[in-house]
Every structure is written in structure tokens, then in C-alpha cells.
Amino acid sequence: IRRRLEVSLSNNGYTVYTCRDGLEAWSWLQSNSAPAMMITDVEMPGMDGFTLISKCRENGITIPIMVSSSRLSEEWGKEARRVGATDYLTKGFTTPELLEKVKMYINQ
Numbered sequence: 001i002r003r004r005l006e007v008s009l010s011n012n013g014y015t016v017y018t019c020r021d022g023l024e025a026w027s028w029l030q031s032n033s034a035p036a037m038m039i040t041d042v043e044m045p046g047m048d049g050f051t052l053i054s055k056c057r058e059n060g061i062t063i064p065i066m067v068s069s070s071r072l073s074e075e076w077g078k079e080a081r082r083v084g085a086t087d088y089l090t091k092g093f094t095t096p097e098l099l100e101k102v103k104m105y106i107n108q
Contacts, residue, residue: 001068001091005039008095009102022047026055034063036106039089042069042076050083057084064105068093 006016017035019025023046025038038056042049053065064086069076077088087101 001041005068005098008098012099014102021045022049022052025052029056029061034061037064037066037102039066039068039102042067042071042080050079053080053083053085064108066101066105 002018002020006018009016017028017032019028021044022040025040026047040049040052044052047055049067049069053067056063056065065084066087066089067077067080067085068089068091069080070091080088086105089098089101
């Protein structure tokens with residue numbers, strides 16, 4: 001899914017940085033200026049997406065954060081928002097759906 005997101009966004013003019021897991025993403029955020037937006041999975045090795053989002057919010061990172069997950073549970077979406085996610089996109093989404101959301105959040 002990471003590769004699909006990268007290709008879809010890059011092909012539509014966005015600069016994309018990818019990380020293998022939450023720990024790598026957190027490290028990247030510490031050594032780079034904040035991106036316009038972040039998309040994360042929930043289930044990742046090292047540091048899960050909920051923890052990554054919480055750490056971002058606790059450290060004053062206010063960018064839009066969208067969660068992409070295969071979990072359809074309403075509870076997962078509620079938890080994502082509780083920890084500070086801006087939106088929740090269930091895997092199986094189309095590229096136009098992804099692009100619409102990214103455009104909306106980046107242009108806010």
C-alpha cells in the first residue's frame with residue numbers, strides 16, 4: 001500500500017517521502033521540516049500508527065494526519081480521531097478518493 005500511495009501521489013505532482021514503519025517516520029519528522037500532510041497505517045512494526053500520531057500531537061506537530069487501514073471497525077476510526085488523526089481512509093479506496101482527500105487537507 002505504501003508503494004501505491006507513493007506512485008499515486010507522485011504521479012499527481014506531490015513530493016512524497018516514505019518510511020517503513022512508525023519509528024522511521026518519527027525519526028524522519030525529527031530531522032526534517034514538517035510535511036504538508038502525513039498518511040500512516042495503524043499496524044506497523046516498531047511503533048504503531050496510533051502511537052506515532054500521539055507523539056506528533058504531543059510534540060506540537062499540527063499537520064493533517066490521515067490514517068489508511070484495512071480495519072473497517074468504527075472503533076478504529078474513533079481511536080484514530082481520539083489520538084489526533086484528521087481523517088481515516090479504509091484500504092480499498094480508489095486513487096480519486098485519495099487525491100480528493102489529500103487535496104482538501106493540503107489546501108486548508
